[in-house]
Amino acid sequence: MNSVPESMRAALSAALRxxxxLELTIRQLIATDQNFRDMCDELAEAEAALSRVDQLPLHICAIRKAEWGDLVERLAREILAALQEKQTIARSHIIPPSPR
Known part of the structure; x- marks a missing residue:
């Protein structure tokens, strides 16, 4: 990850975890697709918030844990869908070898 700019490291790490x-596809999309990078940034931020939720007062801890957990899972599904779409597009551009 040393070749990745500091601003992208948290996003890249979140997606790779x-x-x-799907590391190769993640690296390609992080470098070229601002929407994908934004989703990964949001995932990193949501995971960080979820990791700190236990520091909140008890009366809101469970609520926030559920909210952040739901957001993390939703973002993970969106990222996976983007990765699968990229892989499908990449496969559709592969030209099969000619029959012999």
Whole structure:
């Protein structure tokens, strides 16, 4: 991750933690797609907020934990959909070898 600008590291790390097997696609999209990068930034921020929720007063802790947890899962689904779409598009551009 040393070649990744500091501003993108949290976003990249968040996506890679969720989808390590899709690292190449994640790196391509982080570098080229602002919408994807924004989703990953939001995921990193939501995960950070979720990790701090236990510091909140008890009467709102459970509510915030559920809210942040739901947001993390929704963002993860959106990121996965974008990754799958990118892979589908990439596969559709592969020209099969000619039969012999």
């Amino acid at each position: 969720r989808f390590p097997s």
